[in-house]
Amino acid sequence: MLRTERHSRIVEHVVAQGGANVVELSDLLHVSPATVRRDLQYLDDQRVLRRTHGGAVAGEEYDETPPVRxxxxxxxxxxxxxxxxxxxxxxxxxxxxxxxxxxxxxxxxxxxxxxxxxxxxxxxxxxxxxxxxxxxxxxxxxxxxxxxxxxxxxxxxxxxxxxxxxxxxxxxxxxxxxxxxxxxxxxxxxxxxxxxxxxxxxxxxxxxxxxxxxxxxxxxxxxxxxxxxxxxxxxxxxxxxxxxxxxxxxxxxxx
Structure with missing residues (x-):
């Protein structure tokens, strides 16, 4: 799975559920927890999601947001x-x-x-x-x-x-x-x-x-x-x- 595809799957899941933890996302994507943490940090930096202790939640809505969001x-x-x-x-x-x-x-x-x-x-x-x-x-x-x-x-x-x-x-x-x-x-x-x-x-x-x-x-x-x-x-x-x-x-x- 390409990195961009992984990001899309993470965003879709978190937005649909309102939030998700690292273990849940790791199982969903069949990647390591370390990979998920790096992805969540990137998405947080881009203001796509808001990273929390152990996972992420859907962030605020903006008029313009990156396509992955x-x-x-x-x-x-x-x-x-x-x-x-x-x-x-x-x-x-x-x-x-x-x-x-x-x-x-x-x-x-x-x-x-x-x-x-x-x-x-x-x-x-x-x-x-x-x-x-x-x-x-x-x-x-x-x-x-x-x-x-x-x-x-x-x-x-x-x-x-x-x-x-x-x-x-x-x-x-x-x-x-x-x-x-x-x-x-x-x-x-x-x-x-x-x-x-x-x-x-x-x-x-x-x-x-x-x-x-x-x-x-x-x-x-x-x-x-x-x-x-x-x-x-x-x-x-x-x-x-x-x-x-x-x-x-x-x-x-x-x-």
């Missing part, structure tokens, strides 16, 4: 959204993937399906894809954001300007007809905008809690999006307005 939220919805997105992506395509837990799920499914090229700025997605020999992986460089594990800024945007992707899969913190696609950080928004520009088709993947929501920095107007894939938990009025802006909307059932 967010992976446990609305996981079933995100998987269903990712499955619907993959159905829209041609086999062998060149795919741009921004950071995000739903886009990471898209990456996993694409890698399992077979040969293709993926361009990403997300370190967790890159780490996930490296072992897949049938994936031609391009990672654009830039300034690393510790909160989201994405490489952003002018260097990333310059690299993206040299590429053309068949499909861009965009993760967002908010999407609405009035404000378009938004995220929390200005640099991240600018880099994601470069992904949108490089893509022939733009798919936005967002769970229902993000529909009708606007956050600080604008990525692009709703009219730049070809397809929004979300779940049935999205607010109907927000979806109708997005569809009226010319975006094709797909909603998947809430598992």
């Amino acid at each position: 967010r992976a446990g939220r609305a996981r079933a919805q995100k998987r269903a959204i990712a499955e619907a997105a993959v159905e829209l992506i041609p086999r062998g395509a060149v795919v741009g993937l921004t950071g995000g837990t739903t886009t990471a799920e898209v990456a996993r499914l694409l890698a399992e399906r077979g040969p293709l090229t993926i361009v990403t700025n997300a370190l967790d997605i890159a780490a996930q894809l490296v072992p897949h020999t049938e994936v031609s992986l391009v990672v654009v460089g830039g300034h690393a954001r510790s909160r989201t594990w994405e490489l952003v800024g002018p260097a990333a945007e310059k690299a993206l300007a040299e590429y053309h992707t068949d499909v861009t899969v965009l993760g967002v913190d908010g999407v609405s007809a009035a404000h378009g696609c938004t995220t929390h950080d200005q640099l991240e928004a600018s880099t994601n905008r470069a992904f949108v520009t490089s893509g022939e088709t733009v798919l936005v993947v967002a769970d229902g809690s993000k529909v009708g929501r606007a956050t600080f920095a604008r990525i692009c107007p709703a009219g730049d999006v070809d397809h929004l894939i979300t779940d049935e938990g999205a607010r109907g009025g927000g979806l109708d307005a997005i569809a009226a802006a010319g975006v094709h909307v797909t909603t998947v059932p809430v598992p």
Whole structure:
């Protein structure tokens, strides 16, 4: 099991249970208690979990948290959204993937399906894809954001300007007809905008809690999006307005 996978399993278990001890996690992951302690210390340093004597508990919620923490939220919805997105992506395509837990799920499914090229700025997605020999992986460089594990800024945007992707899969913190696609950080928004520009088709993947929501920095107007894939938990009025802006909307059932 890769270190990132181990971290994800720890976070999922602790968030689901509210807390866990070292022995419990050691048995769950089939690794030594010493390894678990090192993992818990790392996750505590990243403000993902709060380490306690003999274990860890779920920490406070933040608007932006590392992908390993967010992976446990609305996981079933995100998987269903990712499955619907993959159905829209041609086999062998060149795919741009921004950071995000739903886009990471898209990456996993694409890698399992077979040969293709993926361009990403997300370190967790890159780490996930490296072992897949049938994936031609391009990672654009830039300034690393510790909160989201994405490489952003002018260097990333310059690299993206040299590429053309068949499909861009965009993760967002908010999407609405009035404000378009938004995220929390200005640099991240600018880099994601470069992904949108490089893509022939733009798919936005967002769970229902993000529909009708606007956050600080604008990525692009709703009219730049070809397809929004979300779940049935999205607010109907927000979806109708997005569809009226010319975006094709797909909603998947809430598992």
